[in-house]
Structure formats: C-alpha cells, structure tokens
Amino acid sequence: MFDVIVVGARCAGASLAMLLARGGHRVAVVDRASFPSDTMSTHFLWQRAAFRLRDWGLLDRLHARGCAPIEQITFDVGPVQMSGIGLGVEGQTAVYCPRRTVLDTVLVEAAVEAGAELIDGVVVDDVVWADGRASGVRGRRRGAGGSLSLRAPLVVGADGLHSTVARRVAARVYNHHPPLTCVYYSYWSGLGDVRASFHARTGQLILVWPTNDGLTCIYVGWPRREFARVRTDLDRSFHAALDLVPGLRDTVASGHREQRFVGTADLPNQYRTSVGPGWALLGDAGHHKDPSTGMGIADAFLSADLLAEAIHSARAGRPVDDALGDYPRQRDQLTANGFELALNTARLAPLSNGLTAFYRAAATQPEVVERIFGVLGGSVPIRDVYSAPRIASVLAQANA
Ligand SMILES: Cc1cc2nc3c(=O)[nH]c(=O)nc-3n(C[C@H](O)[C@H](O)[C@H](O)COP(=O)(O)OP(=O)(O)OC[C@H]3O[C@@H](n4cnc5c(N)ncnc54)[C@H](O)[C@@H]3O)c2cc1C
Known part of the structure; x- marks a missing residue:
C-alpha cells in the first residue's frame, strides 16, 4: 500500500514523486517508459524552471551531465533584434536547454534516491474505485506481459496531454482553444558556437538552442492549417523557414542533422479539472498549451510544487479534499499570464x-x-x- 500513486515519471510526475518522498510519503511512480528515455519535446528551461531545479538541489547534476548555462539569448522580430537575458528569478539568471533524456533521468533518479518506488515499463489502463473515490490503478507490464494492481488513497495523473487517468476520472476540459501551430524540430552537430535565438516572423517561428553533446536543436512552428502542406515536403518547408533568418541556412548546411525530424500538430491549449475524490492531475495532463514559448516544463515544476504542498498539508491534518482544492486554483492563477503569452505568440501574427x-x-x-x-x-x-x-x-x- 502506498500513500500516493503517480502515473507518469517525467517533469511533472518524477518531480512530485521526489518532493513527496522527501516529505516522508510512500510513493509509487509508474511509467510505461524506461529511463533514460526521450519524448516529443524540446527542452528550453526558463529561469523559473532553472530556479526550481536549483532549489531542489538538481541544477548541478545537469551541469555534471554536460548541460551548460545559457547567459544570452537573441530575440529577433524581423526589423528589430535584441540580445540579453531576462530578470533573474530568486537570483537565477542563466537558462538551460537539457535534452529530455538527461533532464527526465535526473528527476527520476532524484525521486528514487528520495525513496519513491519507480515502476517502469508498465502501462496504466484503469483507475480503481472504492466508495466513490479513486483508490488505485490497474496496468500491464510491457513486453513480458502480466498485469499489475496498485492501491493508494490518492492517484495522480502526470501522464501527459492524452492522460489515461484524466479519461478514467472523466476530468472536464475548460478554457479550451484549438491548436494554433504545428511544429517540427531536429538536432544538428558541427554548427560551432551557436547562440540561443528566438526568431518571430509572420506565419513562422524559428527557435535555435544549443543543447547537450555539442548539438543544436532547431524548431520551426507554422500555423496549424499549414500542417498538410508542411509535412508533404518537410525538408523543403523547414529550409524555407531557415531562409527567413539571415545566414541560418548556411550555418545549418555547415553541420550535420543527427536525427529525423520530429513534429506534431496536436497542440491544444486547455485546462482540465484537476482534483476530485482520491485523484489529481498534474503537468500536461491538467494544463496544456502551445510550446512556442517553451513553458510546459516550468509549469510542470510549478504544479508539482503546488500539489506537493497541498498533499503535505493534508498529511499534517487538513481534510484531504479541502487541501487539494487549493492546488488547481493556484495553478490556474499562476499560469494565466503564460497561457495568454503562449496564445499570443502561437498566433504567429504580423508585427504591427x-x-x-x-x-x-x-x-x-x-x-x-x-x-x-x-x-x-x-x-x-x-x-x-x-x-x-x-x-x-x-x-x-x-x-x-
Ligand atoms: C514539440 C514540443 C516542444 C516543446 N518544447 C518545450 C520547451 O522547449 N520547453 C518547455 O518547457 N516545454 C516544452 N514543451 C512542453 C513539454 O514537453 C511538456 O509541457 C512537458 O513534457 C510536460 O511534462 P509532463 O510530465 O506533464 O508530461 P510528459 O512529459 O508528457 O510525460 C508523461 C509521461 O507519462 C507516461 N504515460 C502516459 N500514459 C501512461 C500510461 N497510461 N501508463 C503509464 N505511463 C504513461 C509517458 O510515458 C510519459 O513518460 C514542448 C512540447 C512539445 C510537444
């Protein structure tokens, strides 16, 4: 028997499992993946995400795995370019761009180190109920097969946008805006000392980020309606976008693409009801938005902190449903500004x-x-x- 079962072991789930285990809770964290594992996501961490990693004692572990701090970014809107870095958050000024293989592994290791039980390679299919409350999950092992049943008075779905837990608890979607962009990205080696840069053009967004292992991640966003055209001739569409940034196509031609392009048009902007009897939703499962502003990971960390605080206060004697009730209210309030910014950015509108x-x-x-x-x-x-x-x-x- 556990106190909490967390489904999903990446930015949201592993962070929560770590915080709860550090606070003395018995936690199981279940994921169908085994780590290290990549996922469809670039990985820009703004100061507020880097601050949380520092606060949790994990920033040095990113450094140790070859993830260098980024001290300057170029923001280019076409007619005007500016370089700098944002106001620090609690003294944290540098930003980071760790591959998800690295970041998620650091978080999973920290959760296990704190005492959480990692159950990887298991797909959760259902939530188990008792007296109208979620009371566990049922799943199956990948590969070898076999089923698994776990019990806990609280089940947290940190299982991403297409959350099985959200479906099984019938969480309601609100503040929904349909997808605005479609995106593709890949990684190049041999581009030299590339600076992090954000290039906004009418109908296109081009992001260039140095990451681990001397690689550069390049991301292009287009309006969602152009998805069919873009993917019909992806290489050409991608390079036509690079042409919008002076010199970028030549820089890219001097290196070598190390991976296939990865992309999606499945980028809704929404919130889901995120607490109910015996359950909660965290990270993308509870709130998802267009990745143009690269805020999903920072918001997953924020939500993990808020939910961990609520669960700690329930343990300290506050009625559990009452304690959990604060979490979505605070999350919605603290993510509202970023949600508005993501919607504005993802419209890829002409600059007035x-x-x-x-x-x-x-x-x-x-x-x-x-x-x-x-x-x-x-x-x-x-x-x-x-x-x-x-x-x-x-x-x-x-x-x-
Ligand atoms: C193209 C793209 C680029 C992005 N770029 C950035 C960026 O630069 N910066 C940024 O901050 N954010 C970015 N994001 C957003 C970011 O990826 C997400 O906000 C973040 O991954 C959310 O973390 P999470 O832990 O909630 O969910 P996820 O990372 O989706 O993890 C969910 C986990 O749950 C597991 N899971 C799912 N279902 C089950 C099941 N039934 N049983 C067991 N396990 C299950 C999955 O295996 C997975 O490991 C980007 C997103 C996309 C799509």
Missing part, C-alpha cells in the same frame, strides 16, 4: 507598426530589454511591458 516602433525604442533601453526577456520567460507579467502606458513610456524615453 506600433509594436515595431516599440521594439525599436526598447532595443536602446537595456532595462526594457531585460523586461521583454522576462515576459518571454514568464517571470514578468505581460502587462508590465506591453500595456499602452508602458509602451508610451518606452517610446517617450526613446524620443527624449
């Missing part, structure tokens, strides 16, 4: 004349550049930079 003038003015004011990067990273509210009075003040300063 007004915004072009604003960016030109901002590029000459280092403290404004820092705040623009802070918005991108989710540590500065959008309205603190893009409200009409703030824009007017930046324009006035530039004209002074």
Whole structure:
C-alpha cells in the first residue's frame, strides 16, 4: 500500500514523486517508459524552471551531465533584434536547454534516491474505485506481459496531454482553444558556437538552442492549417523557414542533422479539472498549451510544487479534499499570464507598426530589454511591458 500513486515519471510526475518522498510519503511512480528515455519535446528551461531545479538541489547534476548555462539569448522580430537575458528569478539568471533524456533521468533518479518506488515499463489502463473515490490503478507490464494492481488513497495523473487517468476520472476540459501551430524540430552537430535565438516572423517561428553533446536543436512552428502542406515536403518547408533568418541556412548546411525530424500538430491549449475524490492531475495532463514559448516544463515544476504542498498539508491534518482544492486554483492563477503569452505568440501574427516602433525604442533601453526577456520567460507579467502606458513610456524615453 502506498500513500500516493503517480502515473507518469517525467517533469511533472518524477518531480512530485521526489518532493513527496522527501516529505516522508510512500510513493509509487509508474511509467510505461524506461529511463533514460526521450519524448516529443524540446527542452528550453526558463529561469523559473532553472530556479526550481536549483532549489531542489538538481541544477548541478545537469551541469555534471554536460548541460551548460545559457547567459544570452537573441530575440529577433524581423526589423528589430535584441540580445540579453531576462530578470533573474530568486537570483537565477542563466537558462538551460537539457535534452529530455538527461533532464527526465535526473528527476527520476532524484525521486528514487528520495525513496519513491519507480515502476517502469508498465502501462496504466484503469483507475480503481472504492466508495466513490479513486483508490488505485490497474496496468500491464510491457513486453513480458502480466498485469499489475496498485492501491493508494490518492492517484495522480502526470501522464501527459492524452492522460489515461484524466479519461478514467472523466476530468472536464475548460478554457479550451484549438491548436494554433504545428511544429517540427531536429538536432544538428558541427554548427560551432551557436547562440540561443528566438526568431518571430509572420506565419513562422524559428527557435535555435544549443543543447547537450555539442548539438543544436532547431524548431520551426507554422500555423496549424499549414500542417498538410508542411509535412508533404518537410525538408523543403523547414529550409524555407531557415531562409527567413539571415545566414541560418548556411550555418545549418555547415553541420550535420543527427536525427529525423520530429513534429506534431496536436497542440491544444486547455485546462482540465484537476482534483476530485482520491485523484489529481498534474503537468500536461491538467494544463496544456502551445510550446512556442517553451513553458510546459516550468509549469510542470510549478504544479508539482503546488500539489506537493497541498498533499503535505493534508498529511499534517487538513481534510484531504479541502487541501487539494487549493492546488488547481493556484495553478490556474499562476499560469494565466503564460497561457495568454503562449496564445499570443502561437498566433504567429504580423508585427504591427506600433509594436515595431516599440521594439525599436526598447532595443536602446537595456532595462526594457531585460523586461521583454522576462515576459518571454514568464517571470514578468505581460502587462508590465506591453500595456499602452508602458509602451508610451518606452517610446517617450526613446524620443527624449
Ligand atoms: C514539440 C514540443 C516542444 C516543446 N518544447 C518545450 C520547451 O522547449 N520547453 C518547455 O518547457 N516545454 C516544452 N514543451 C512542453 C513539454 O514537453 C511538456 O509541457 C512537458 O513534457 C510536460 O511534462 P509532463 O510530465 O506533464 O508530461 P510528459 O512529459 O508528457 O510525460 C508523461 C509521461 O507519462 C507516461 N504515460 C502516459 N500514459 C501512461 C500510461 N497510461 N501508463 C503509464 N505511463 C504513461 C509517458 O510515458 C510519459 O513518460 C514542448 C512540447 C512539445 C510537444
């Protein structure tokens, strides 16, 4: 018997399992994958994600596995480019881009080290109920076969966008916006000292990130409606997008693509009801958004912290449903700004004349550049930079 069963052992599930096990809970964390394991996701970690890893004592482990801090990013909107880094979060200014094979393994190892029981290679098919409450899961082992049944008074679905747990508990979707983009990415070796950069163009978004093992991850996003066209001739579509950034196609041609392209158009923007009798949802299972702003991992860490806090307070004597009730409210509040930013970014809309003038003015004011990067990273509210009075003040300063 466990106190908590967590289904899914990546950014959300492994983090929660680690925090709960550190707090003395008996935790089982189940995943159909075995680690190290890759997944469909790039892996940009803004300051608030890096801060959590540091706080959990895991940032040094990323360093030890060859993941270098990124101290400068270029933000390029076509007519204007600016370089910098966002305002730090609790003194954490550098950002990181660890492969998921590395990041998820560090988290899983930390969960096991803290005392969580990792049950990998098991697919969870169903939630078990007793007296109207979730009370465990049923699953089957991959490969060799065989079934498995686990019991706990709390089942957490950290099993991603297509969460089986969410389906079995009939979690309701709310604040839903259909997919706005489709994306493809891959990894190149031999590109030299490539800087992290974010290039926004009308109808396209091109992201370039140095990652582990001397590789560079390049990600292109297009409007969702173009998915059929893009994948019909993916190589050509991808390289046509690179042409929108001066010099990028030549840089890429000087290296070697190390992996096949990976992509998807299955990128809904939504929340799900995330607590019920004996169950909770975490990470993408509870809230999913377009990856254009690279915030899913940071939000999975945030949610793991919030849910762990709620579960700790239930253990300390607060009625469990009451304690868990705070978690989705706090999550929705703390992710609202990033959700709005992801929706705005994923529209891949043309840059208006007004915004072009604003960016030109901002590029000459280092403290404004820092705040623009802070918005991108989710540590500065959008309205603190893009409200009409703030824009007017930046324009006035530039004209002074
Ligand atoms: C193309 C793309 C690029 C992205 N880029 C970034 C980025 O740069 N930065 C960023 O912060 N975010 C990014 N994201 C978002 C990020 O990938 C997610 O927000 C993050 O992975 C969510 O973590 P999670 O643990 O909730 O879910 P997941 O990472 O999806 O993990 C779910 C786990 O549950 C397991 N599982 C599922 N069903 C079952 C089952 N029935 N039984 C047992 N196990 C099960 C799976 O095997 C998996 O290991 C990107 C997403 C995409 C699609």
